[in-house]
Amino acid sequence: MSDAKLLFRPSEEEILEQEAKRHILITPWDGLLKRLDPLYNWGRRSSLWPLQFGLACCAIEMICTAASRFDIARFGAELFRASPRQADLMIVSGTVTKKMVPMIVRLYNQMPEPKYLISMGACASAGGPFKEGYNVVSGIDKFLPVDVYIPGCPPTPQALLHALITLQQKIDKQSIKTARWYGKQEGEEVPVPMLGPDLVDLRRSDEIREICAAGEPAPKPAQLPAMIPAPAAADGTLVQAGDLLKRVRQLQLQGDRPMDYLSNLTCTDYQDCYEVVYHLYSTKKGGPATALKVRTPKVNPVVPSLMSLFPGADLQEREVWDLFGVRFDGHPNLKRVLMWEGFEGHPMRKDYLEPYYEGPGKIFPSRWKEGHHQRAEERVRFGDNVSYPAGFDPARWEEPQGQSPAWTVPEALDTLVVNLGPQHPSTHGVFRMQVKVDGERIVALEPVMGYMHRNHEKIAERNTWLMIFPYTDRLDYLCSMGNNFGYAIAVEKLMGVKPPERAEYIRVIMAELTRVLNHFWATGFLLNDLGAFFTPALYAIEERELILDLFEMASGSRMMCNYMRFGGVAADLPEEFLPLCNSLVNDRLPKAIEQMDRYLTRNEILVNRCRGVGVLPRDAAIAYSAAGPVLRGSGVEYDVRKAEPYSIYDRFDFKVPTFPEGDVYARYRVRIAEMWESLKILKQALKEIPAGEILAGKKLWNIRVPAGEHYGRVENPKGELGFYVVSDGTDHPYRYHVRAPSFINLTALGKMCEGHLIADVVAILGSIDIVLGETDR
């Protein structure tokens, strides 16, 4: 017998084994796993529990994905968990800011394995349109491993569902044998980044120290932002710093038309001075603003604080201190509000250059003719959106003092400080409240914001006038049409353009539809905050979806409409718009509002939880610069559409609903009543809309705006939205400021909450109706 034959003849043992295999099920470990893996993966892929955690605009689309039209429950992923301990999917939905990223990393670390991460939208993936901002992280993947990226700004709910399916397919390919979390070694925690003079990734500490110690200068930019000297002020507006309080008091008390409402307070950085500007209005008589200006030198700038006359100046003065470094003498709690204590520099100063600074104004020459793509990371010193002072050593960084709230509490009380947010299901975004409680009762409350500060104003001052439109969409991302409207009319005033009739009607229709959808949303989520978890919100979102369909049809996007242009709108309404809009306004929406009103307004739980809670008396509401439903819920009949009519609002017949109680219930009722009034306006506008042009003049992209300044405002659903623009005659604004109602309405939050229970704080915040994109800008 040859060797070969011997080799191929099976031995008896082998034959026995083969026989055994044929008749008895003996599965080796690998084979068993192969059978187990599909079952095990099926279990995990079909029960992905996302963390209830939203950052920015994308979070709204995420909520819509969970609502009835898209219904994420069909994928077993409807259990949005408020605690990271119970969640296994983190959907990073929106812009990741430097101030927020330590919290995100901490949440991720707290999630048990196996855990997955979807990066939703351009911002989460790489910073998106806000990438160049000084407070924006260039992608969550700089810190956390990402499973699925979704491009889009924002991705639609269906795009998110597609990403979820992609993730499920990825899970299907996993095996118990190779899965990280089944190994012996524990998953490594990601070190929580530190907020020093800029964001510090602690894994790069040594590298950062070395670069800072080498003192290698940052590459010098080719061009610095140009500065202009302060232009001559109009008669009577310029006030000496020492006379400011006297003059304001005088205006406040003047007999015929008391200027009792401080609407806007901001600052402009000129070559020779900082100019702080105040816009005062009269809630009794309406009419245009009285502007006051105070100039202060570039070195050690100080201006007296208006806090003693207008408590509503509080957050606005803090913002000017934070972004411009102008001190307010007499402000009891002057500390940063949007950035964190310890941050290096005052970013809105013209000489402050962000790490990704490329040039003083867009259009950047690197993009065209020889536009070879290069990521911003590739051309900067630290390879990331960070900069540190010379000699900085992360290991020796000490957190500066003065971050804690400046509250005065009677010592006799046994108090405790509790943090609500920035990651909390009821704060409507990344908003934080520091609460001092005596048992369950609030002794003091201080709002902390800036977790979504994405540098809207700094980016806008580099943008051309036209480019700002899509950025305004992302302020109050529920009401992008209203934001477009406000910005358009502010700049049109400087340009001296008047839109044609049809465009005016289209604008009003869009703005009022926006008001209806916002109030649906706000009411739905107020009920959410009261504990009626998601049911009223689901029905409210349904109506909102139908209005979004109209927006999408006209503008191309559900949320980021970018629909208005200087002197008109971007495109005429498609032919099917008006019939659909008519049927919605005349049939469907009245029924939906009526239903909401019928079931909620006299509901015993809603009434008991809302009546007498969070009372803001009439005088306080005015002094605190409250706006919109918050102001009118305190019995002040003040609505910009009536007080200083813009566009064609003077033609319509509508009322300004007010309720005198000033509590959560009154604000709720104002919103319901306003929806009825909006429908009234819509019916008139839809009846009267003429045919014709939709844009005055030719559509231009390279617009120059004549030199000058203007403060334009509109009544947005959340309150008075103002745009303060200063033009030096070039193609981009010299100064651009947004008076954000969500931000300023929060000034009174602490006062409203005093003496109430923690559960009431949530309802009070819900009744103010904030949106963080606008609060933090």
Next chain:
Amino acid sequence: MRIYGLELLRGLTITLGHFVTSYMGGIFTVPYPEKRLKTPERFRVLPMLIFDGKEGEKWKTETERCTACGICAKVCPPQCIWIVQGKDPATAKPVAKASEFFIDVDVCMNCGFCAEFCPFDAIKMDHKFELGSGERDKSHIFDINRLHVSTEYYAETHPRAWGEEQARKKAEADKKAAALAAKKPEGQG
């Protein structure tokens, strides 16, 4: 005496109403991925470049519509468009064609300005939204090959705009022909 809980029952009648209507064709849910929400023509996700041709063909310098005028790059708010102007291979002189075109998808804000202001109908907003993937470093920089789609595809996604464009081009051609015809006898005479 007050009876509590009546409001609760009243509220539940809404739920009951919706439950009943859901059996009468009143379901609001769109069961993606089996069915999709109908997207309107103006719907915009990411930009795409157009070349004259059929689906499945590859774009060529002769068929590409882009003239590298750079207006899209100039109106782009986050400045995510990068264009290299083409050169004539023989003379090395710049020609009115783009040889490279990049869009950084992770910076793009889907605003649609590029499409709105392009004078050559060369860049439009695509409807494709199913773009989720596990990687972004390479695949999220769309280059000229990835961006190009045919006019056939565009005519399908944007039938109205395509019809308007055809009508406008026809009117222009007619006008030109008429002007030429009017000029001819004059020249001969």
